[in-house]
Amino acid sequence: MTxxxxxxxxxxxxxxxxxxxxxxxxxxxxxNSHVGSSLSVADILVALxxxxxxxxxxxxxxxxxxxxxxSKGHASSALYAVLAxxxxxxxxLLSDYCxxxxxxxxxxxxxxxxxxxxxxxxxxxxxxxxxGLALAAKHDKNKSRVFVIxxxxxxxxxSVWEAAMFASQHKLDNLISVIDYNKLQGFxxxxxxxxxxxxxxxxxxFGWQVKEVDGHDMAKIIKILESVPFVVKKPSVxxxxxxxxxxxxxxxxxxxxxxxxxxxxxxxxxxxxLA
Amino acid sequence: xxSAFINTLIKLARKDKRIFLLTxxxxxxxxxxxxxxxxxxxxxxxxxxxxxxGVAAGLALSGKVVFVYSIVPFVTLRCLEQIRNDVCYQQxxxxxxxxxxxxxxxxxxxxxxxxxxxxxxxAISNLSVVCPGDPLETEMALKESLxxxxxxxxxxxxxxDPLVYRKLxxxxxxxxxxxxxxxxxxxISTGNMLPNANQAASLLKKQxxxxxxxxxxxxxxxDKKTIIDIAKKTKAIFTVEEHNLIGGLGSAVAEVLAxxxxxxxxxxxxxxxxxxxxxxxxxxxxxxxxLDANGICKTIIKGMRKIRHG
Numbered sequence: 001m002t003x004x005x006x007x008x009x010x011x012x013x014x015x016x017x018x019x020x021x022x023x024x025x026x027x028x029x030x031x032n033s034h035v036g037s038s039l040s041v042a043d044i045l046v047a048l049x050x051x052x053x054x055x056x057x058x059x060x061x062x063x064x065x066x067x068x069x070x071s072k073g074h075a076s077s078a079l080y081a082v083l084a085x086x087x088x089x090x091x092x093l094l095s096d097y098c099x100x101x102x103x104x105x106x107x108x109x110x111x112x113x114x115x116x117x118x119x120x121x122x123x124x125x126x127x128x129x130x131x132g133l134a135l136a137a138k139h140d141k142n143k144s145r146v147f148v149i150x151x152x153x154x155x156x157x158x159s160v161w162e163a164a165m166f167a168s169q170h171k172l173d174n175l176i177s178v179i180d181y182n183k184l185q186g187f188x189x190x191x192x193x194x195x196x197x198x199x200x201x202x203x204x205x206f207g208w209q210v211k212e213v214d215g216h217d218m219a220k221i222i223k224i225l226e227s228v229p230f231v232v233k234k235p236s237v238x239x240x241x242x243x244x245x246x247x248x249x250x251x252x253x254x255x256x257x258x259x260x261x262x263x264x265x266x267x268x269x270x271x272x273x274l275a
Numbered sequence: 276x277x278s279a280f281i282n283t284l285i286k287l288a289r290k291d292k293r294i295f296l297l298t299x300x301x302x303x304x305x306x307x308x309x310x311x312x313x314x315x316x317x318x319x320x321x322x323x324x325x326x327x328x329g330v331a332a333g334l335a336l337s338g339k340v341v342f343v344y345s346i347v348p349f350v351t352l353r354c355l356e357q358i359r360n361d362v363c364y365q366q367x368x369x370x371x372x373x374x375x376x377x378x379x380x381x382x383x384x385x386x387x388x389x390x391x392x393x394x395x396x397x398a399i400s401n402l403s404v405v406c407p408g409d410p411l412e413t414e415m416a417l418k419e420s421l422x423x424x425x426x427x428x429x430x431x432x433x434x435x436d437p438l439v440y441r442k443l444x445x446x447x448x449x450x451x452x453x454x455x456x457x458x459x460x461x462x463i464s465t466g467n468m469l470p471n472a473n474q475a476a477s478l479l480k481k482q483x484x485x486x487x488x489x490x491x492x493x494x495x496x497x498d499k500k501t502i503i504d505i506a507k508k509t510k511a512i513f514t515v516e517e518h519n520l521i522g523g524l525g526s527a528v529a530e531v532l533a534x535x536x537x538x539x540x541x542x543x544x545x546x547x548x549x550x551x552x553x554x555x556x557x558x559x560x561x562x563x564x565x566l567d568a569n570g571i572c573k574t575i576i577k578g579m580r581k582i583r584h585g
Contacts, residue, residue: 109364117336120360
């Protein structure tokens, strides 16, 4: 790895820590669920918004922008925090997250703040919308790319596989899905509920080029995301192995923190761990 | 209505490059003309309706006007949440085209009937519901759909629906059309019931009943003004639809009537069940449920007797 890249990864790691501090604070104020899901996807979002994607915070409608669809819409606090940090809107708006008269819903909602591309929340919708965006870009000879972040539990939805088949049939190499594979879903371990393995082989069988990565190794995430499409004329999928609640010791790999939100004392500990 | 739909869409697509047509693997001997002329704007999505609606939303987010085509239950109920979240929540220019209104696929059985779609689609915010009454209304609705803001559900009959109008001017989504101006009773019809309602009006005329006939091609947003106007001017209102009794045109009209002061006799003429034991042609099933011209006529005469006997 070149010095520059190492430096970039280091910068992103520190940004991710700041994002995680925002996330736990937002959940502490709002007492909203899904803090663990947001913490698990934070590194991926930072890598995308600060290193990989072409975005334009001053012009959200820029036709040449790359698009990010958070199909696992319940991790919206992470997306809002990253967008604010990237300059899409003032940071003070983050206090609007999941509170009375708030404008930032617990599930990402189109244009609730600049930069949110689609409304999600019900799982299994994002990849189809992403395929439509990717198809339009191809049709319009627009080089912009579409990144769709899915959760592992979400891949139990049949519509994900409808979209997967469609994307490879239409050779959408401008469509990249990233799976936040944190191994926990709403009411149990993914492998105990409806297991996904052999997960990579499933995607490969559906015509996607697959790579796996440690979803918290910033340098590796950036490197892999920068190398898409992995193969010309094929959609790319990155299976990112993550830990739910990553960064806060008592939230890590815990089903309870899919639902719980930190109280004042827990927030203090969390912020200390993320210092 | 199918051929009116595709012929109009082809003409529009020649001028408007935003138009895309997606189908859920249906449209044999209907959609070929569009496919052959605009191969890069036609996609057979395969048998995957949820994905079809999601992809349509993605295309619409990129500025396309997207028509999605399938048989009614498959393009409404099967992918309902995609319609609600991806299309309506985001207020996108997706035009959902359902073919086979009501009992069009009579012998196919209940899986292919569309008897709940108006009720269900009507309940979704931002979605307008248009049920053209004949090929000309279909053509007009299609033309207006290009400039109409927000999502649309357009419910079509099948092939060979009879023409009701010789010519049609001033069609507007959301504005009912008066075809007859009688003063005794009113028939409000939607969708492919229009020819039968019109025939029933002729039969009634022979019996001395003067009918105000309304084509309520747009069930949502419903034309309240026209309903309130006829409630004041006629003694009885009958709604006619090839749809379940619950939640369709009849319910929409009843909602308006219940909240306005004029007292008027009101009766819904619709299909009273969905999962019936005998199948048959559309005409057979229509007569079974009193939706042929004679049946409509009989229900109306019966209703009028009730008014007379108080």
